[in-house]
Amino acid sequence: MSFEVRYTDLAGRIGQLKTMHGNLETPAFLPVVHPVDQVIRPQFMKDLGFNAIITNAYITLKRHKEKAIQMGIHDLIDFDGVVMTDSGGYQVLEYGDIEIGPETMAKFQLDIKSDLPVILDRPTGYRLDYGRATDFVEETLLNARSTVGVIKAQIDHRNHLAADEMSDIKGPIWVGTIQGAEHLDLVKYSTKELAKIGFDFFALGSPVEVMEAYDFRLLAKMILTAKEFIPNKPLHLFGAGHPLAISLAVALGCDTFDSASYILYARDNRYITPYGTAKLNELTYLPCSCPVCSVHSVKEFRSMDNSTKTIELAKHNLYILKLEINVLKQAIMDGRLWEYIVQKARSHPKLMEALAYIKDHPIMESGTRRFKSKAAFFYDSIDCYRPEAKRYREMVARFQSSKSHVLFYPEQDLKPFYSSSQYIDLIKEYEGYQICSYSAFLGIIPVELCDIYPAAHNLSNQANDEMMEYSHDEIIKALKAFLNLNHFEEVVIYADKGVRNSLNRNPLNHNNITILEYEDNRR
Ligand SMILES: [Zn+2]
Incomplete structure (x- = not known):
């Protein structure tokens, strides 16, 4: 795997990740693309500057198995950038599908040529009792080992490389999912074990409910716990689609994020702003000048039929998420990430709580340049x-x-x-x-x-x-x-x-x- 860090500030970094479908500059936000029911064209996202998306391999397997293997995931969803695939741990649980195991998911993700396939994990979620969370972490680690078996077999078969060769630059970058949520010792254990197994790219699972509860301090603790053992490896944060969560996570050294928030919020008439979300019916003015908001007033938005409104709101939401990433990258370049995070923290007391928690942590100094x-x-x-x-x-x-x-x-x-x-x-x-x-x-x-x-x-x-x-x-x-x-x-x-x-x-x-x-x- 090749991940080159170019600029840093606090623990935030601008990096370059080499994948089978081109280089990805990080920090990067990956919009969730539904493999069957997608309302915004993935290519529109590419035009907007999202060079990577994430889609669900489990749903793809269930609905389009043969077609996906034949066409590859990029052609299937019509996106020529970097594609990460979530193996759908949540869905497997939801549908009680015991036929789909980690090996099947791993083989399928290889077959559809995912750039960033994720191991089949068992999400701990939030507020799961310690005993069950431990079982879920162990199950995820077992899956990770089974996945490595598939990867090694594939590498042997294709390149006759040594079986212990994990990092095949011509192949995908496998993502190991860290579970444990608020049980930080499990997060620690999970990270260390995945690193031992040999993963180079990590994803922090189960933060969605933590973020929905605005518990940014706990989110910071989870990220810091994982980062301690893998400071230089790329780290993905699952389900981070809120500008406040993204800015905090970037400052703490997360590199990629994904979320369906742009469409989920749109369906709920929620309008993302750089400082949070607003209900469309509570707005008198649109605090944005993206191409959508430049040509629509609040009144026009409200008079749209539901599906048009959802699409237009989703597009606006994507523009704001892109803006957030760009502003963060410029703040890293300018060495002004601290100022930016403090500004953000002023927009939500729960984010200020997180900042109060991390303000003295050594990681904040790790990427801060000596001279600016x-x-x-x-x-x-x-x-x-x-x-x-x-x-x-x-x-x-x-x-x-x-x-x-x-x-x-x-x-x-x-x-x-x-x-x-x-x-x-x-x-x-x-x-x-x-x-x-x-x-x-x-x-x-x-x-x-x-x-x-x-x-x-x-x-x-x-x-x-x-x-x-x-x-x-x-x-x-x-x-x-x-x-x-x-x-x-x-x-x-x-x-x-x-x-x-x-x-x-x-x-x-x-x-x-x-x-x-x-x-x-x-x-
Ligand atoms: Zn807008």
């Missing part, structure tokens, strides 16, 4: 967790000064600090002092380190002392740590209002300290 060409923006206290800020504070925590006197001064808009007129004045008055500026987000900034990213390249919100109370307390914490590490005889602090208030709450323990009032004339 664009300034980091800091708005409020959550931005103290921005990986660039954390990394900077950790660096300063190891800084040791050779000076015996120290002066602290508020960060200025003009950066680096040594190029500001304030600094020029200060070094005249305080010759030989260790000069530092301080920031609510970066903590202490020794002048020697003030031209390092993001100290030299950020823009922060300096206003609203009350809002920043937490951050000012963080400055005092940083000051204390800095003074503990270095043993200065004399300390001078130019304290702005926020820091003065904070110092009143948390006095510094030093016997030679001068606190001078700093009036910020920028306000």
Whole structure:
């Protein structure tokens, strides 16, 4: 399997996956295409920029077996891009079809030339008791081993390759499904076992109900649990068709997503927006200018017959999902994924809960570049967790000064600090002092380190002392740590209002300290 990561930010990444039917740039959203009852032409999706779709191999087998084998899945559904096939674990259960086993499904997916076939899994769903969830995970792993038997036999037969050769670039990329849902130790076990079996591409199963319950924090936990063991492998998230879930999952390092949300929501008169969904009959205006919304008003939408309305709504929904992926990719390129996720989190309290959970996780730093060409923006206290800020504070925590006197001064808009007129004045008055500026987000900034990213390249919100109370307390914490590490005889602090208030709450323990009032004339 070839999966090349090109750009990263947080744990998000832009990658290139090589398949039998061309390269797929990730993150990618794969709309669900029904093999029998599809209302939007798959080729329309391709024209819209969806280079991959997912369809159901089980339903295809039941309804079009011979035709599908003869034509191949691409011609059968008329799509010349990348086709992933879900082996239909849910449907097999739903119809109680015991005749279809993992080997049959594996052979069939090979026969129809699926690019990304999925093993026949046993979805744990959500809120399944632990004992049964364990049985389902074991059954999925058993299926995975049976599938590998089929793959090896096929590779032997075709290429006379060694039986242990799992990654045949001319063949499909097999997808191992991680089950376990909210039982995180099962998610962990499932991931480790699938990796041992030899899968290179993973899919996280059973998150649909978790997402429907808006339990984004649990979703984040599930993704983080799986990612820990397979950080560099591509990871698919099943059933993620909501822009909020997609943005969170991309930030945590999921690469592909699929959903039928575009059509399911459309049938339910639901209109996807970048921040959630709206009921069509609750809208007065259409907050979108896609080709569908540009030519229809809400009134026109409502007066359409049901099938036209469903199709038009579904097309709009697809445009929004495409937009979401494009915006996320650009945010990764710009190194602004953090800002984007925080913005998204402001649109739903449950997403903010998830962000609060992941904000300090090491994975958020894993793909964040050390140097960025664009300034980091800091708005409020959550931005103290921005990986660039954390990394900077950790660096300063190891800084040791050779000076015996120290002066602290508020960060200025003009950066680096040594190029500001304030600094020029200060070094005249305080010759030989260790000069530092301080920031609510970066903590202490020794002048020697003030031209390092993001100290030299950020823009922060300096206003609203009350809002920043937490951050000012963080400055005092940083000051204390800095003074503990270095043993200065004399300390001078130019304290702005926020820091003065904070110092009143948390006095510094030093016997030679001068606190001078700093009036910020920028306000
Ligand atoms: Zn639209």
